[in-house]
Amino acid sequence: QVQLVESGGGSVQAGGSLRLSCAASGRTAGTVAMGWFRQAPGQEREFVASIRWSGGTTYYADSVKGRFAISRNIVRNTIYLEMNNLEPEDTAVFYCYAQMLSSDSFKYWGQGTQVTVSS
16 A cells, blocks of 8 residues: 655745655555646646656656656655746646556545645
């Protein structure tokens, strides 16, 4: 079992920056990738970014390319999301996930952290 704990959310003005963290604990040996989804009020959950645990290949939604950067610290079992030049459209609850080797359809999810960007 894996537990994910997010931190770093908050409120910023447009153009500002935030750094999200997600620390994984428990049985993490089967982790294939970790990343972030987000869900705005009244919207469906959408993919933001991911990083493969072995090799570190990254993937980004088109809407955040050039503004966000995902990274990992293997020793700390932690991923980060550096968010720069934030826009009001980025306002959402951000959810960390861990994709496990055991099943492509199974993910562990964090509790979510609120990001609010004001204009």
